[in-house]
Amino acid sequence: MVGGMKDAPVIVLLHALGASARSFDAVVDRLAGYACIAIDLPGFGNAVGDTDFTVEEMADHVAAIIRARIDGPWVIVGHSMGGKIATILAARSEHGALPGLAGVVLIAASPPSPEPIDDDRRAMMIGWAAKGPLTEDEATNFVSENIAAPLPDAVMAAAVVDVRRSDSAAWLAWLERGSREDWSGRIGVLHLPALIVAGSADGDLGEANQRRLNAPHYANADVAVIDGAAHLMPLEQPAAVADLIRQHVAIAVATRPTIPPHFARLIASDRVSARTRAILIDRARPDAVDYVPHVLSSGQLATLRALMARVIPQEEGAIDLAARIDARLHAGEGDGWRFADLPADADAYRAGLDTLDRAAGAGGFAGLDDERRDALLMRIEDGDCLVVTDATLSPAQMALWFEDVRADGVRIWLAHPATMARIGYDGIASGGDGWRKQGFAKTRADDPERWEPRATKERLR
Amino acid sequence: MKLDQMRRYAATDMVDAVVIGTGAGGAPLLARLAQAGLKVVALEAGPNREPGDHTPDETAAGELYWMDERLSDGAMPQAFGGNNSGTGVGGSTLHWGAFCPRPDARDLRLRSLTGEGVDWPIRHDELIAYIEEVERFIGVSGPADYPWDTARRYPLPPVARNASADAMAAGCAALGIVTTDAPAAVVSRDWQQEGGDLRQACVNCGTCHQGCRNAAKTSMDTTYLPLAVAHGAEIRPGCMATGIERDARGRVTAVVYVRDGIEHRQRCGAVFLCGGGVETPRLLLHLGLANSSGQVGRNFMAHVATQVWGRFDAEMRCNRGYPSSLISEDMLRAEGAGFIGGYLMQSLGVLPMTLATTMARGGRRWGRGLTALMDDYLHLAGIGINGECLPHDDNCLTLANETDAFGLPKARVTFGYNANERAIDAHATDTMIAIWRAAGAHDIMVLPRAAHTIGTCRMGESGDAAVVDPWGRSFDIDNLWICDNSIFPSSLAANPALTIMALSLRTADRFLKGQ
Structure with a gap:
């Protein structure tokens, strides 16, 4: 592990079939500042001799390393075969067994469902390993088939060595069983922020199948395509891969109120x-960066966010209290009562936010500085909000609504495990x-x- | 609770009684009637659960509250939902605090003793006999010597005190106020429940209000309801009573209810309304029944339940331990106080979300003032009161113009303090601030609030001025009975549930006499 910034997530990297931890060397070099743990999966790299080849055993192998070595947030990066393992670990984390995962990056990843591999090609690859370790020619063929342009000589040589030193039993275990196992029902839909990366020149695991097979498992996923790259992107374009990881880690950190x-x-x-x-795990799911309100207009949501920033000021890793209030209103979850002088909850919020904006003047509530926002809220609290001509709530109603806002805000804030x-x-x-x-x-x-x-x-x- | 083996009745069966509601009012009488061999069916609007299903998570535990919307009006609009009404087999006892002082004799005779308020049409010693029976059955834990009633004995030793209780004991001692371990309907030792399962000793988890997960706390689903089912009662969860059918003479013949969107009716010889101080009058007003007195919905009462909180240098962690483990009855009659009745004081442990809600509403906190306060949660502790609320004509429950999912009009409750409640509030606030100062609290804050839903179907001697007679029987319809906090003529300072359970047994005995 390379030492990293305090509080930054540790980046865990899982390699492809026939590769090893060192396939990420050039990527890790470009992730200065982050602690990175690239792991040799059983039967590959320095883990040759380890016989835990099944998908589940590989996931266990990685989970044990994470438990032993990481004591904070982490992000997982999975390349090809490693991508399937990454998604399984993400599901375990969302279900509470492996805390701390902040985000997922899938690179030309094998999906939770059976991997689409051409039958002839699978047969050929199985044939290579059935007789023992791959020959130089077979290994060179395998690497060459998965790149869009020639690799630097040293990178190519290392990749070929990794293929050849792979345990042929591990190779067969993946091709004959692991890649064919269907985990999709078990994985379901995950809510961690995910980045799905495809190479523009990749074949079966290119953009179309990434969108079809991996994206449906991630409710909060972006898809990125690296131009001029095929399947072995960490070797082909390490700078582009590192940039995408870095960007995604920043998003994952920003959207996740951190549970220590x-x-x-x-x-x-x-x-x-x-x-x-x-x-608690369900509630800790990150808020969508681009949350689309159901009950409020986007303008009202923006005003509610500005209001919540004053009612429940949060520092880093803010919980999107406004979005969560909108979601609650949408679900029709009341608290068993309401002020007789206020309309139904959703109507009260819409009218209250509109009145707040009008009382704030031309730029609306969000346009005020903190001091003016607080001054206005204090007047509202006292039932003495300036009467505005087209306001929908009276000053007395605004005082009652602001009481509801305070209670709703603090309850949602305290409900979060962070x-x-x-x-x-x-x-x-x-x-x-x-x-x-x-x-x-x-x-x-x-x-x-x-x-x-x-x-x-x-x-x- | 286990319902899979219970006896079941057909809708066409003529059962002896249908009981609407399975809380403190409905459950004891259901058991009593079943034990007497009667055919009884209880309708419960909420679901059936097992104790282990409960969660300490405050948001999720909201499932124990009656969340159908009520409209709150008046000078002091009451918060419903949390704390004062429940849903599910066991009713509000699923989330009640289990703090169970006995009603004071003087509180039942306010009118005779002071010329104000009203008298209860029940003798105190008769009520206490029933209360002692309840205490022995449910297993109340309390002190060996009760300072304000030296003859009193409790079946079990007290539960552990927590940090709030210790602070209150110290503060009160400094001021010469007597305190002791609170009577709690929580078993402090493993308790084999008569008619039910083993109830495990309290483990001080502090989440009584979120549902007790090991049945240490008395709730009806672990005490009276298993006894009822063992004697042949049927409990139907998920059944919302919406109507009452009557014959030409006006007597009840069946109860109409909705289950999974489908209307059913159960033929019966009598009906017991036990839905609490909001649902019982709402149903009667909606149906236009039992209201020749015009008293249905009148005299809504809520205890003065002001809290005083403060920050201590020590780490209090007031969520740990039985929340209200200390009591003082010294202020039941305060010397020289300018008010009728009095108040009980108790130590408070409150979970963060509930506490912050009171801070944000009644305490008018927001911004850094609120988040910084909650950042100090581990250092906060509180005390609170339960104070007399006199009946007032202007505090009442009426039907709103809006309807709920069943097409029933929503309840609209108008409530505000009058002079006596304001005087109690002021006196108690001063007293509690002094106690908390003496206990070493800083940044003392007062959180105004009221609690419980009492009154609205008062009992009395005369059908001109009351809805039910002294045994809970309607003056208008002789096979319609009410047993819940709605029949209380005045609030009493004591928390209501123990008295409701006692009245429930008493009502059952009266009903059985007439069979």
Whole structure:
């Protein structure tokens, strides 16, 4: 592992069939500042001799390394065969078993469903390995078939050596079984931010099949195409691959309110019930960068974001409280009551935000600086918001609506496990699924239990 | 709870009684009637669950609350949903705090003793006999010696105190205010529930309000309802009562309810309305029944439930432990106070989202003032009260012009404090601030709030001024009974659930006498 920036995610890289960790050398060189762990999968590179060749065993192999070596957020990059392993690990992470994953980059990735390989080609590749390690000619043929233009001599030579030193049993295990296994139902739809990279000159794993087979498994996926590259993009265009990884890591970090590792481990522990864990993991899903509101107009959403920035000021890794309020209004999730003087919740929000914008003047609420925003909100709170001619809510109604806004904002903020970690609240871990619940043995002041985390503020002291 | 083996009745069967609601009002009488060999069916609007299904997650635990919208009006619009009404087999007892002081004798005779408020048409000693029966059955934990009632004994030793309780004990001691371990309907030792399963000893998880996952806390689905089912009662979850059919003489013949969008009817010899202080009057007003007195929906009451919070140097972690593990009854009658009745004080552990909601609403906090406060969550602790609320004509429940998913008009509740509640609030606020100062709290804040839904179908001696008689029977329809907090003539300072359970047994005994 190369040392990286504090708090930046660790980048884990998984190679293709017949390759090894070093196929990412040129990419890792260009990811200065990030800690990178390129892993030799069983039967390849320096892991020749390891016989855990099945897809599940390969995923276990990587998970064990991640658990042992990473104590914070991480991003996974999977190339071709490694892409299928990456998606399986992403699913495990979203289901709580492997905390900390912030994003996924798939490069010419094999999909969770059976990989589309031409039958003749698969037969030829199986034939190569059936007799033992590949010959120089066969290995050269394999690499050459997967690139768009000749590689530098040293890169080519290393790639051929990697193919030849691969355990032929691992090679066969992938071609005959692993690539044919259908994991798509088990994976479902994941919500981690994903970048799906295709080479413009790739064959069966090119853009069309990436969109058809990988993209449906990621609700928040972008697709990028590298021009003039075929299947072995980390070797062909390491600079372009590194740039895409770097950009995606930045997005993943920006869109994910960070659950610190100690709290992620607590959520994964047996002190938390499976139901509670699933609820928290679901809620920790990153907000869509381009969230399209259902109940509010995009203008009202922008105003609500500006309002939330004052009601619940957040620093880095902000939770999109405005989008979550819109989603809640859309789902019709009320809280059992409303002020008799206000219209139904969704109507109240629309009217309240419009009134707020008009009361703010020409540039709207978002156009005000923080001081003016707060001054206006204080007037609204006191029921003394300036009467505007075409306002839809009266000053008295605005005071009531602003009370709802405060409550909604703080509830959604505190519901997020990142906020629980921040304030040190661990009541979600008061008992798992055993016959006897753990609860708390200690209840007195200044007497935390050994497992109890402290608030972020206290941890910084 | 386990319902797969229960006895089932056909809609065409003439059952002896249909009970609407499975909370503190419906469950004990359901069990009593079933034990007496009657054919009884309970309708529950919400789903059936197992204790292990509950989650401490505050958002998800909202599933225990009655979330159908109510409209809140008046000078102090009441927050419904959280804290004051429940849904699911067990009703509000799924999320109640299980803090269960007994009603004070003086609170039942306010009119006689002070000339204000109203008297209850029930003798205190008769009510207490039923309360003791309930306490023995559900397993109430409490102190060996109760300072304000030296003869009182509880079946189980008290649950552990938490940091809030210790702070309140210290603050009160400094001011000469007596405190003790709170009576809690939480078993402090493993408890083999009569008629039910083993209820495990409380593990201090602190999430009583989110549903007890090991059945340590009394809820009807782990106490009276298994007993009822064991004696042949049927419980139908997911059934919303929408109508009552009557014969030419006006007597109830069947209850109409909706299950999965389909209307059903159950023939019955009697009906017990046990839906709580909002749903019971809403249904009666909608159907135009049992209201010759004009009292249905009148006299809505909510306890004065002001809280005082503060920041302590010590790490309090007030979410740990039984939330209300300390009580003081010293202010049930405060010396020289200018108000009728009084208030109980209790220590408070509150989970962050619930606390922050009160801070944001009643406490009017937002911005850094709110986030910085919550960043200090581990250092916060509170105390609160439950104070008398007198009945007032202008506090009432009416039907709104809007309808709900069943086509029933939504309830509109108008509530505000009058002079007596304001005086209690002011006195209690001063007292609690003094206690918290003495306990070493900084940045003390007052959070105004009210709690519980009481009144709206009051009981009394006369059909001119009350909806039901002293046993919960309608003056207008002799086979329609009500048992829930709606029949309370006045609020009492004590939290309502224990009294509701006692009234439920008493109503059942009266009904059985007439069979």
